[in-house]
Amino acid sequence: MGATSPSASGLELTMAVPGLSSSSGSEGFGCNNSNSNSNNNVRVDLDMNQPASGGEEEEFPMGSVEEDEEERGGGGGGGPHRPKKLRLSKEQSRLLEESFRLNHTLTTKQKEALAVKLKLRPRQVEVWFQNRRARTKLKQTEQECEYLKRCFGSLTEENRRLQREVEELRAMRVAPPTVLSPHTRQPLPASALIMCPRCERITAATGPPAAARPTPAASPFHPRRPSAAF
DNA sequence: ACTGTCAACCGGGAGA
DNA sequence: TCTCCCGGTTGACAGT
Numbered sequence: 001m002g003a004t005s006p007s008a009s010g011l012e013l014t015m016a017v018p019g020l021s022s023s024s025g026s027e028g029f030g031c032n033n034s035n036s037n038s039n040n041n042v043r044v045d046l047d048m049n050q051p052a053s054g055g056e057e058e059e060f061p062m063g064s065v066e067e068d069e070e071e072r073g074g075g076g077g078g079g080p081h082r083p084k085k086l087r088l089s090k091e092q093s094r095l096l097e098e099s100f101r102l103n104h105t106l107t108t109k110q111k112e113a114l115a116v117k118l119k120l121r122p123r124q125v126e127v128w129f130q131n132r133r134a135r136t137k138l139k140q141t142e143q144e145c146e147y148l149k150r151c152f153g154s155l156t157e158e159n160r161r162l163q164r165e166v167e168e169l170r171a172m173r174v175a176p177p178t179v180l181s182p183h184t185r186q187p188l189p190a191s192a193l194i195m196c197p198r199c200e201r202i203t204a205a206t207g208p209p210a211a212a213r214p215t216p217a218a219s220p221f222h223p224r225r226p227s228a229a230f
Numbered sequence: 231a232c233t234g235t236c237a238a239c240c241g242g243g244a245g246a
Numbered sequence: 247t248c249t250c251c252c253g254g255t256t257g258a259c260a261g262t
């Protein structure tokens with residue numbers, strides 16, 4: 001499976017990221033505590049991988065956050081510090097990636113179920129998916145950028161080649177053909193010349209309109225071979 | 231010391 | 247108004 005990039009340029013770049021189905025239905029989830037607490041950094045109580053139960057931490061080892069980190073993290077007198085950074089365990093990352101493959105967005109129920117399964121807060125699962133989507137998009141953008149760079153390179157080369165060709169053709173070009181007026185026997189200016197659509201020869205444009213023209217034998221075309229042609 | 235990664239946050243826009 | 251998502255940013259941490 002591959003997800004085509006939704007670029008405005010219409011490039012058909014495919015990513016190895018399957019499952020672009022978005023099932024972000026109505027989400028009535030009310031756990032939005034992180035924003036309201038973010039300024040004073042007093043999130044330590046529910047922060048990171050606080051073990052929900054004492055028994056089975058082996059499945060999801062708690063990254064770099066120890067249980068008593070929160071004592072000195074934000075609550076201490078040191079001022080506004082972020083709590084220690086959470087590192088998701090390999091198993092947590094694996095399960096998150098797995099469900100990301102299935103769906104790039106989660107419903108509230110899916111999010112909560114996943115959070116329970118991973119012993120994370122739903123907000124953490126939500127944030128992980130947001131960041132994961134952003135990373136995917138960044139990768140796609142980088143791939144598009146590389147593709148456009150290659151396009152630019154080949155088009156530049158093509159442009160150079162065509163310009164050289166134009167220069168060569170200009171160098172080969174001779175003076176405009178000399179056509180004598182059938183009446184005065186004087187050379188006609190180039191603006192008074194047209195090309196016969198049948199034989200593509202240059203002739204004088206001073207004849208009567210096409211509808212009133214005489215028979216082809218008497219037509220102004222082919223009065224004589226032009227002295228020069230393109 | 232420097233740099234890259236990434237969880238978490240912030241502000242704003244969109245939809246119901 | 248509420249909730250969600252997105253783009254941008256911050257800051258902790260790991261690797262060099």
